[in-house]
Amino acid sequence: MADTGEGKKEESDYKRLHSFPLIRHTDMPEEMRVEAMELCVTACEKYATNNESAAKMIKEMMDKKFGSSWHVVIGEAFGFEITHEVKNLLYMFFGGSLAVCVWKCS
Amino acid sequence: MEFFDFKIPEGQSGPSGGKPVPPKPAKPAYKRRDEDVSTEAVEVVDEAGNILVKPPDQLELTEAELKEEITRVLTANNPQAPQSIIRYSFKDGLYKPISHVDQMAIHFSLNGNLIPKDSDEGRRQSIKLTTAAEKAPVETSATAPEEAEIKDEERTEDTQAAGEGEAEESGTAEAAEAADAEEPPPPAVKERKLANQFNFIDRPSWTPRYPVRDRACQSEPTPCKTLSDDINQWVIHDAYVEELQKREESKEKEKPKAQVAKKEEKKTKKKGRKLISLDSQSDEMNKISKAAKIVERMVNQNTFDGIAQDFKYFEDDSDEFRDQKGTLLPLWKFQYEKTRRLAVTAISWNPKYKDLFAVGYGSYNFMKQGKGMLLLYTMKNPSFPEYIFRTESGIMCLDFHNDYPYLVAVGFYDGNVAIYNLKKATSQPSYKSNAKSGKHTEPVWQVKWQKDDMDNNLNFFSVSSDGRIVSWTLVKNELVHTDIIKLSVEGTAMQGPEGLQLETLGCGTSFDFHKKIDYLFLVGTEEGKIYKCSKCYSSQFLDVFEAHNMAVDSVSWNPYHSKVFISCSSDWTVKIWDHTIKTPMFVFDLNSAVGDVAWSPYSSTVFAAVTTDGKAHVFDLNVNKYEALCTQLVMNKMKSKITHIQFNPVYPVVVIGGERGFVVTLKLSPNLRKMPKVRT
Numbered sequence: 001m002a003d004t005g006e007g008k009k010e011e012s013d014y015k016r017l018h019s020f021p022l023i024r025h026t027d028m029p030e031e032m033r034v035e036a037m038e039l040c041v042t043a044c045e046k047y048a049t050n051n052e053s054a055a056k057m058i059k060e061m062m063d064k065k066f067g068s069s070w071h072v073v074i075g076e077a078f079g080f081e082i083t084h085e086v087k088n089l090l091y092m093f094f095g096g097s098l099a100v101c102v103w104k105c106s
Numbered sequence: 107m108e109f110f111d112f113k114i115p116e117g118q119s120g121p122s123g124g125k126p127v128p129p130k131p132a133k134p135a136y137k138r139r140d141e142d143v144s145t146e147a148v149e150v151v152d153e154a155g156n157i158l159v160k161p162p163d164q165l166e167l168t169e170a171e172l173k174e175e176i177t178r179v180l181t182a183n184n185p186q187a188p189q190s191i192i193r194y195s196f197k198d199g200l201y202k203p204i205s206h207v208d209q210m211a212i213h214f215s216l217n218g219n220l221i222p223k224d225s226d227e228g229r230r231q232s233i234k235l236t237t238a239a240e241k242a243p244v245e246t247s248a249t250a251p252e253e254a255e256i257k258d259e260e261r262t263e264d265t266q267a268a269g270e271g272e273a274e275e276s277g278t279a280e281a282a283e284a285a286d287a288e289e290p291p292p293p294a295v296k297e298r299k300l301a302n303q304f305n306f307i308d309r310p311s312w313t314p315r316y317p318v319r320d321r322a323c324q325s326e327p328t329p330c331k332t333l334s335d336d337i338n339q340w341v342i343h344d345a346y347v348e349e350l351q352k353r354e355e356s357k358e359k360e361k362p363k364a365q366v367a368k369k370e371e372k373k374t375k376k377k378g379r380k381l382i383s384l385d386s387q388s389d390e391m392n393k394i395s396k397a398a399k400i401v402e403r404m405v406n407q408n409t410f411d412g413i414a415q416d417f418k419y420f421e422d423d424s425d426e427f428r429d430q431k432g433t434l435l436p437l438w439k440f441q442y443e444k445t446r447r448l449a450v451t452a453i454s455w456n457p458k459y460k461d462l463f464a465v466g467y468g469s470y471n472f473m474k475q476g477k478g479m480l481l482l483y484t485m486k487n488p489s490f491p492e493y494i495f496r497t498e499s500g501i502m503c504l505d506f507h508n509d510y511p512y513l514v515a516v517g518f519y520d521g522n523v524a525i526y527n528l529k530k531a532t533s534q535p536s537y538k539s540n541a542k543s544g545k546h547t548e549p550v551w552q553v554k555w556q557k558d559d560m561d562n563n564l565n566f567f568s569v570s571s572d573g574r575i576v577s578w579t580l581v582k583n584e585l586v587h588t589d590i591i592k593l594s595v596e597g598t599a600m601q602g603p604e605g606l607q608l609e610t611l612g613c614g615t616s617f618d619f620h621k622k623i624d625y626l627f628l629v630g631t632e633e634g635k636i637y638k639c640s641k642c643y644s645s646q647f648l649d650v651f652e653a654h655n656m657a658v659d660s661v662s663w664n665p666y667h668s669k670v671f672i673s674c675s676s677d678w679t680v681k682i683w684d685h686t687i688k689t690p691m692f693v694f695d696l697n698s699a700v701g702d703v704a705w706s707p708y709s710s711t712v713f714a715a716v717t718t719d720g721k722a723h724v725f726d727l728n729v730n731k732y733e734a735l736c737t738q739l740v741m742n743k744m745k746s747k748i749t750h751i752q753f754n755p756v757y758p759v760v761v762i763g764g765e766r767g768f769v770v771t772l773k774l775s776p777n778l779r780k781m782p783k784v785r786t
Contacts, residue, residue: 022349025333076342081334089333093345099337105330 024099025091032066036090040100044074048095051075058102066104073101184211406487413437417485417759422775430729432736432777434722437759438488440465440769445479450763452504453752458511460756461485462492465769468500468519470749475500475519480526485759485771495526495533505566507555515566515578517550523568523578523585537585539578544587546570551615557624567619569629573611575639591644593631618661622668628685630658636673638685651688653681660702666710674703680715682727692731696723702750704760709781714760716740718747722762724778735778741768 021041026033039061047054055072062070066088073080076097084103091101191204221228407414417437425432445467452466467479478500482493499520507513512528516535522545524535539545548571555566556577565579573593579586593612613632620626625641626648634654637647654675664670670691674680676699681690698717706712711727720741723734741748741764750763758774 022345024345025335027331075337077338079334079336081332083330083332086329086331089331091333091335093342096346097339097342099342103333106328 019095022093023090024093025089027087027089029087032088033090035065036062036102037092040090040092040102041094044094044098044100051098058100062102062104069106070102070104075099182209184209186211402490403486406489410438410488413488417757417773420773422777425775425777428777430735430777432724432775432779434724434736434738434740434760434772434774434778436740437771437773438485440483440488440491440771442479442481442491442494442767445481445767448476448479448500448767449765450749450767450769451478451500451502453750453761453763453769454504454506455752455754455761456482456506456511457508457755459484460754463752463754463761464504464506464514465763466501466504466516467767468502470765478518480504480514480516482528483769493528495535497524497535502549503552503568505553505555507564507566509558510564513555513564515553515555515568517553517568517570519549521546521548521550521570521572523550523553523566525564525580525585537580537583539585539587543585544576544589546572546574546576548572548613552617554617554619556619567617567627569614569617571613571615571632573613575614575617575629577641589644590641591629591639591647593629593637613657615657616660618663618671620663620668621665628661628663628671630661630673632657634658634675634677636661636683649685651683653683653690654679659700660704662703662705664710665705665707670710672703672705672713674700674715676700678717692727694723694725694732694734696721701748704751704753706753706779707755708758708779712778712780714751714753716748716751716762720746720748720764722748722751722760722772724774726778726780729780736775738772740764740770740772 021037023033023037028036040058043054043057043061047057051074055074058074059070059072062072071082076099078099080101082101082103082105084105088104089102091099093099187207187209189207191207192201193204194200195202221231223229223232416435420435422433422435448467449469450465451468451470452464454464456462456464462482462484464480464482467481469475469478478497480493480495480497480501481491483491497516497518499518499522501516502519503517505515507515514526514528516524516526518524522539524538527536530536546568550568550570553566553568555564559565559579561581563579563581565577567575567577567590569575575590575593577588577590579588593614612635614629615632616630618628620628627639627641629637629639630653631637634652634656636651636653636658638649638651639647653673654677656675656677658673658675661671661673664672669684669686670682671685672680672682678695678697678699680692680694680696680700680703682692683690694715696715696717698719698721701716701718703713703715706714709726709728711729712725713727714722714724716722720739722736722738722740724736725734729735740762746764746766746768748762748764752761754760758779759771760774761769761771763769
């Protein structure tokens with residue numbers, strides 16, 4: 001019992017520890033990357049329960065800032081194969097369980 | 107023309123010339139009444155009811171006379187012409203009547219000026235006309251024929267368009283024109299205005315047509331890449347865990363400046379693999395340089411193939427017959443153009459990469475001090491050094507750090523010390539001491555790295571002729587010095603002004619730290635003494651050995667035997683000591699000033715020494731306590747002294763440096779490499 005209790009504590013610790021945004025793969029230039037990351041974090045925090053709204057927010061903001069047309073996928077488990085314009089891809093983890101993939105392809 | 111001839115009773119002449127003459131009053135009344143010129147006219151009405159106008163001078167005739175019929179006969183004879191003409195004929199000689207009398211009566215004659223066209227004169231004139239027409243710029247004469255032509259054309263057109271009436275007219279016009287050809291051309295014939303409403307002229311025209319050209323253009327599509335991945339909760343979790351670990355590690359190892367990458371770099375150099383560049387966008391030039399490096403190594407290997415084979419595989423079999431003696435097989439020679447004038451002052455093998463060694467260049471000549479160089483060679487590339495550093499002052503000593511093989515501590519002739527970071531691409535030392543930071547006032551003869559101190563700062567020791575042994579610590583990017591010991595010469599403490607104790611300081615020329623007892627170290631001096639010191643005591647020595655008569659060039663602890671150390675000196679001797687005993691255990695006289703001595707890493711009884719006459723001596727105390735197993739002339743150039751020798755920690759190779767910047771590697775023959783048997 002004590003062990004499981006500790007296990008749970010560790011889990012929640014990990015969750016807290018893992019909530020920082022972690023970039024998995026990107027080829028964006030520095031400025032764009034920073035902006036996109038912040039935007040994703042903001043959106044995910046705002047719409048913590050609704051991935052669609054968060055994705056919508058991210059996509060619209062990216063379209064405005066960097067041109068059409070962007071695509072955003074947010075989820076906890078998915079596989080993907082995408083074609084993206086070079087230097088316009090951001091693939092990151094956030095919140096310990098969310099993965100966000102943002103790319104541009106018109 | 108017919109002449110009316112009236113037969114008139116004789117005596118009356120008829121009217122001549124056809125001229126109507128008003129009838130004389132004597133004649134009978136004529137019936138012609140139209141030429142009456144009478145002034146008065148009397149009207150008479152005759153029986154038929156017609157009104158007759160009677161002129162006042164009409165002949166009054168009787169009725170009998172009126173009814174008289176007069177016959178008239180018309181003939182073609184000229185009434186004027188004589189009826190018979192008699193002429194003298196000379197032929198016959200008598201007067202004869204002319205047979206025929208000319209009856210021609212000319213009533214009117216007019217001289218015309220028409221000439222037939224075909225006659226000579228006509229032709230001549232027509233030619234004249236045409237030539238005149240061509241020459242004269244007169245419109246009418248010049249254009250008249252043209253106009254005539256044009257008009258002809260028009261007329262022909264007209265004839266086509268209009269009816270036949272036109273043709274007739276034009277035909278007559280042409281005929282008239284043809285007749286009038288000689289005369290000056292008539293004025294321009296007026297254009298006939300056609301009254302026919304169906305005649306119209308077609309006048310098409312066409313704008314110029316510009317050539318058409320096809321032009322196509324297509325923009326390049328934006329470059330795209332595909333990415334595919336699969337994520338699940340565990341993937342995310344693992345990634346986070348990994349990231350956290352990395353962060354912790356990086357925090358721990360902040361000082362060594364991303365050593366992992368550098369070590370990888372060195373490893374790849376050793377194995378000849380391509381460098382893994384940290385920057386994802388590596389230069390084209392970088393890639394070429396990496397490839398070029400590998401090619402260079404290959405070329406070198408091919409060139410020095412024999413030597414490489416010897417290095418690896420050659421074992422001198424004749425050693426069996428040499429009765430314990432050994433030889434040194436010369437391998438590669440390392441030369442660099444710019445160090446030809448400099449002497450090798452220090453050699454050290456890299457603790458990590460066994461084929462890499464550093465050579466310091468400077469000058470032992472007190473008078474001629476110039477610049478120095480630090481070169482790092484690898485045995486894989488004997489033709490060119492891997493690293494080149496230039497220094498302002500000659501290098502006197504150098505040392506690799508055991509844990510961080512990219513850090514090299516260097517001591518200069520001008521008393522400075524510096525640390526070079528091989529990972530960085532600069533040619534300047536990363537840290538350098540200066541007068542403010544407490545550099546030595548005399549050449550630094552030896553530097554040695556120590557273990558990291560309590561605060562995990564790097565530190566090393568240096569010994570110099572100014573009698574100080576200084577510990578340098580790398581604190582926050584600065585070299586901080588701490589005097590450990592001052593080598594005071596015993597018995598020379600003097601009273602200086604104002605009660606100061608002045609000590610003359612001895613000149614340290616070499617030192618060595620004990621491998622196991624950390625605080626214990628030996629210092630050799632110029633006076634020939636060797637001091638045994640401890641890091642803890644800064645003013646007192648643990649012990650003093652009266653070692654040599656001249657400066658001690660090198661001291662070295664035995665790597666295996668904790669009590670034994672060796673020293674060499676310019677007094678031609680090499681001595682082996684037990685640090686607990688004041689007198690040396692072994693003394694070897696080598697007939698020439700000994701430049702350097704080194705223990706072998708594989709045996710506790712083997713050591714090598716080099717002398718200024720160009721010879722290298724290798725001893726094995728296990729085999730022969732009095733003589734060298736190998737005494738070999740390494741450098742045969744007269745003026746070139748050997749200055750340093752170092753054993754390679756792994757391979758049976760020694761590297762020897764000389765005074766002319768000459769570096770050679772030699773392989774130890776098997777006899778020299780006998781390892782002591784492990785005593786069970």
